[in-house]
Amino acid sequence: MRIMIVEDDAALARGVARILESEGYAVDVVARGEQAILAAEQERFDLVMLDVGLPGMDGFEVLRRLRAQAERVPVLLLTARDEIDDRVHGLDLGADDYVAKPFAMSELAARVRALIRRSQAQAGPKVVHGPLLLDTVARRAFLNGEPLELAGREWAVLEVLLAKVERVVSKEVIIQAVANWGEELSLNAIEVYVSRLRAKLEPAGIRIRTVRGFGYMLEEHKAV
């Protein structure tokens, strides 16, 4: 797994690089947007971590040019809180996620893992979350290597949550992703599916947290 960090603050870049390296990633650090574009043309990266406030060509411009390239590399924006405008918020520019500076390393590492997992899922048919394995082509799930029965709706809800590990997903978003055309699904129905999923996954240490009045969050699986 190869990650490019585009960050002009050397101390921050080095710190982040060391953490990611300690998790087993290969890390390249560049300080300027132009270098990032060049590097992305020549090498293949599994993730680009991009600072918005770069000197010279800023992060938004770098992102635009990265998106113009053939291969779609996942991009995680590093941004100061006051730079989180609606563009970043809506990820309109084609970024996959963002983290506000300053950030806790644990949170950053979790986002990186989630993004890489997600892009792999899009690239390949298999999604892994701790002891859980989803074969999205065969539509079969395995828990600790054992086949796991999932009803259609349960499968759909789990897919939505798996795409956003460690992120809160609102019930509305889940309904939109799960409901068929012209079908009305109640919030209660979602609760039912989630509680069934919990019953099946929690014994294996996979936790779905309820965020009261809002939605659910699939916690990152921590190996014990």
Place this chain on the structure above:
Amino acid sequence: MSVQSLRGQLLRQLLPPVAALLALATVIAYYPTIEPATAAYDQALIDVGLALGDRIQINGGKYSLDLPDAAERVLRTDRYDAIYFHVAAPDGGHIAGDQGLPPPPPDKTPQDHIIAYDGIYAGKDLRIVAVLVPCDGKRCLVQVAETTNKRERLLRYIVLSSLVPTVLIALATLLIVWFGVKRGLEPLDLLSEEIKRRSPRDLRPVQAAAAPEETKPLVNALNALLEEVAQANQNQQRFLANAAHQLRTPLAGLQAHTELALAQPVPEGCRAELEQVHLATVRTARLANQLLALARAEPGGGFAAGLGATDLRQLVQGAADEWVHRAMERDLDLGFDLAEARVRGDAFLLREALANLVHNSLEHTPPGGHVTVHTTVRAEDRRPILEVEDDGPGIPPAERERVLERFYRIPGTTGTGSGLGLAIVREIAGLHGAEVEIGTPRAGGRGCRVSLIFPPAPQP
């Protein structure tokens, strides 16, 4: 410089010349009138003198005046004045009348044998006419005199009749000046009213269009000053914003490295120190964010209220991730109760206000507690509300005003904050015309509730 009213000064400067003009006008009106009037009165006396001269009789060198008593009574009768006369023989001897009338002044040469002059008799001012009349080939002196009552009356009359209109004109002039100045200064009054009404945040130029030509230099100078202040203000805000902004990247680096260090096996003593460094870093980063928010919320900070419509619910939903993790770390139940609530405002600042409220609740609620974020539109007055409630220790009523002040912290509390959080909330609320209400949870029980009550949003 002594403070003087423009009006007072104008009047003071106008008054002496107007008074002088008044006096001059009176004098000018006096002479052309008084001369012929005096001449006419004199002529009447002369006529009497000539008539008396005709009545002088000479009998053998002896002079007498043929004046019956009735005629003398007629002669002496006058409504206003006492009349005197004296007839003297050519040798100066007394013939008839009041003796002792002042003689004509010797320096006056009688023209046509008639002299008019002033004198005093029996303690009274007199106008006297002396007439030399032919008598027996010689000349007798006839004097006729009268007191000056009539003449003084005439004088008073003339002075009054010329003075009154002049005084009226002068008064009218002064009044016109008084009200003219008042009217002329009206635009200045309007200007000062406009400036008085302004909020100290409003540094836009004053409208010069309606101001009269003469006040334009003042308005322009004022506008130039306002612009400079706004510019200076903006520079200061920009500096603060930049400084705060620039601080965050190195702080992120610092945080990264302390976390890295903590992730490695370190001696126990070192670990405690490192943890302190880490905590301080996180706090400093938070402070940088708060300073940035304050800079943005102040005049010239680029606040753009009224530009965007923001749904408070979406605002909360977008930021929820950040807090959920923190709540989990602290074993708090963070919940939401969200309904659509649209307000006009600055999304960044509103997010910042919200972040401060949630941070406070997460910080002060003991583990196991509940924190809830509400957004709603109040049914009775359609006012959008953003509210954060917790079941922590709450804020005593006596402290509720003070906690909104900058850098104020409730004595005896152990929080790690800077005391800026609620001050920022108040600042941002103020910018949006919202009220900050601090109380206890609506459902009752102990805890803290902070509500931002926004003005009703305009219908889309």
